[in-house]
Amino acid sequence: MLDLSYAENQIHxxxxxxxxxxxxxKGVMNAMCWTRELKGDFAEIVQKVGLSGNITAVEEEELRELQLTEQGHFAREILLKDLKALKAHGASPVLNVISYYDRDDTFPFLPTDVYSYHVDRAPVPTDTFLCTYYGEPSEILPNSQGTQKILIPEIRIELEKLYDAAEGEFESFLTENFFDLHYQAKPEAHPISCGIGHLWKLAVDHPQSEVLPCLHRAPKEKSGESRLLLIC
Known part of the structure; x- marks a missing residue:
């Protein structure tokens, strides 16, 4: 069961x-969820995929060739159906088995990896779709409960130390290095779990968007447990 009590009308x-x-x-609503209770053994899919590195993209051909139990078959049919539906919509979904994402420690005061609350940006109108079928689910942070990191004084001071271009172009420097995409949860914040099996649509920062982009992040994985994630 999804707990949306802190969603502040942001999630539909x-x-x-x-x-x-x-x-x-529209309005404050910038996240949408198709709530579902899925049947099938998605853990079996994770266990039988041939892993390559910390993130393995699962191609449809490989998915179809897996030798599965009945419950694994049910899970595979759901995955194939979701991939087909999103492709028909014009999206480019990717199914990944994720052991962990690479961490960004280039600037310890402002990491820009996906474990940090962030928004997605695109030059054209689009949305982000994601679904966690197995493992720790993604998280959403209500916009009012996050602070853009470049506005936090101590972080901004460190960023100014990095900046060595001509005066007046500092904001462009922040954008070009994606620093402006990242947010810090306020002390009283209540992150919202995306749950297992639910298909989400999140608002993206693009030139024609009429709403705020949705703040979200990847979770810290449980030791020894990979995630099965669809994203596009």
């Missing part, structure tokens, strides 16, 4: 794929 739930892709974001 739907009951089918068509409503998910066709309902526009």
């Amino acid at each position: 739930c739907v009951t089918n794929f068509m409503d998910l892709v066709s309902t526009p974001f």
Whole structure:
């Protein structure tokens, strides 16, 4: 069961794929969730995929060739159906088995990896879709409960030390290095788990967007447990 008590009207739930892709974001609403209770053994998919590195992209051909139990078969059919639906919508979904993401320690005062609350940005209108089928789920942070890190005085001071270009271009420097995409949760913040099996649509920062982009992050994985994630 999803706990959306701290969502502040930011999250809208739907009951089918068509409503998910066709309902526009508006007002403060910048996240949409097709809530589902999925059947099948997704752990079996994770266990039988041939892993290559910390992130393994699972191609449809490999998925179809896996030798699975009945419950694993149910899980595979759901994955194939989700991939097909998103592709028909014009998206480019990727199914990944994730042991962990690479950490960014280039600037310890402002890491820019996906474990940091961040927003997605695109030059054209688009949305982010994601679903965790197995493992720790992604998290959403209500916009009012996050502070853009470049506005935090001690972080901004460190960024100014890095900046050595002509005066007046500091904001461009922040954008070009993606520093402006990252947020810090306020002390009283209540992150919202995306849960298992639910398909999400998140608002992206793009030139025609009429809503704020959605703050989200990857979770810290449990030791020895990979995630099965669809994202596009």
